[in-house]
Amino acid sequence: MVRMQCAHEGSVDYDLSGSGVPPPRLDEIIDTQDLLRELLSERQGYAPAGGSPALRSSIASIYSGAGPENIMVTNGATEANFVGAWRLLEKGDEIVVIVPNYLQTWNLATSWGVRVKPLQLREEAGWQFDLEEIKSVVTSNTKAVQLCNPNNPTGAALSDEHRKALLDAARETDAWVLCDEVYIGAEVDGVRTRSLWGTYERMLVTNGLCKAYGLPGLRVGWLVGEQETLKELTAYRDYLTLTHSTPSDYVARVVLERERREKILSQNQAFIREGFRNLLDWGRNRDPPFSWVSPRAGPMCFASYHSGEGSLDIATRLLKEKSVLVVPGVQLGMDGYLRIATGVPREYLHEGLSRLSDIIADG
Ligand SMILES: Cc1ncc(COP(=O)(O)O)c(C=O)c1O
Incomplete structure (x- = not known):
């Protein structure tokens, strides 16, 4: 694609x-005098792995019950999705991917020799999955379930009933849940979709500035997870990109100040x-x-x-x-x-x- x-x-x-939405210019959303002064005076060393404490705190404030220790900043949601899947999946494992979907995880898993099983969203059900089908598709062989909520491409969000069915299925089988939430905040009626963060221990939520915020060029994404899990993921990420960009870390901090965001x-x-x-x-x-x-x-x-x-x-x-x-x-x-x-x-x-x-x- x-x-x-x-x-x-x-x-x-x-x-x-x-x-996505048309990306704004930075001078349309930020006081660029202040921004420039800060950016030009900041030393261009490596950004702290996982994000500056200030950026992690801002991101954590979006998620009820999360602290900075639950946040790892990445190069876009793409890297967040990659690192989560990379850590969890090995050749011979099985993952259930809820489709249709942005197929990053599906294609990565296939290339790693992981068996991928689809769980179909159904148009006639308002793009929800079948409540019986999930019980047969997610089994004790399932290492993880990956979804995008709200969904790309259908724009649908899980109903309360389907959210519960997903969590029940994951709990019963000890499967991880990888949930890409880049469309939270992009709701047509303005009513925010609830994040899956905080609902289950084996949960990795990914997000970033690319869709609801309309700022993909900053290449800022993040993972939300348990502290121990993020520690492990950080070690994987050390082999991939080490860290994200120092200027983007600063700009993202400003973008994510509560009122501005x-x-x-x-x-x-x-x-x-x-x-x-x-x-x-x-x-x-x-x-x-x-x-x-x-x-x-x-x-x-x-x-x-x-x-x-x-x-x-x-x-x-x-x-x-x-x-x-x-x-x-x-x-x-x-x-x-x-x-x-x-x-x-x-x-x-x-x-x-x-x-x-x-x-x-x-x-
Ligand atoms: C569901 C979803 N996740 C992730 C991405 C890519 O995110 P990023 O640009 O933050 O790497 C996209 C881009 O289209 C997407 O649709």
Whole structure:
């Protein structure tokens, strides 16, 4: 998915493949005089492994019951996801991945010789998993369950009932839970999804500034876990990148000051709401050849179509014939769907959707 995006996102007429909000400039969210003074006077040594105490405290304040010792700062959520999976999984293990999903963990696990079992989210159930199925998929052989909540690409969040079923299944089998929460704070209705942190000892939560905060370029992510677990993960991380960037540590501290972070999140939520309204407006007086379940979070929708054509084929025709880029569902673990970005200007979205409709109708 990432390779296809990188190859085409700069050259297509309409790029609807993204999964984030437009990133702000730093001078739109921070007093840059102060920032510059601090940045220029800071010595550019290695940032403390795991994050500066101030940054870890700010991040910990987002999670009820967490302290700085429960936080490890990483290079983006990508590194957080990697380190957690790397520590936990070995060749011959088994992991359950809730799909569709951002497939980083799935693909890493496969490449390490780990057996991957899918647990399907079901569109007809509002993108929740089946409460019976989880009991048969998560077994005593399951080393870990990985999910993204709220979910990329569907935008759905686990209901209370499904959250409990997940935790029950993990407790019964002693499985770890790896939960990517980069979309918490990006809810369309502004109602914050509850983190899974604090619900179970074998829990590793990952997050970062990339999605809800709209600041992927800072490359700041983090893991939330038990102190002993994080100590082990730090040793693994020593072999990967040692630490994150010193300037980004400082900027992230400023970004995550309580009032500022809430303001950033609510601005991004307003943008996400507007994108979703634009999507609905476009569909209102038409009979589009695709449909979607309203996302709870994130600037995207996961649209189903019924032409029978593979999603990679549709996405490839759309790219070649109409210069529009979307993500084929098959790259997110579920064919027959397309992920469409809504975090773009209204006219841009509408034209991209119209071209997509033509392609599906021609199929
Ligand atoms: C669910 C999810 N996790 C992690 C990432 C990457 O995070 P980062 O940019 O912080 O490394 C993405 C990027 O699209 C994502 O969708």
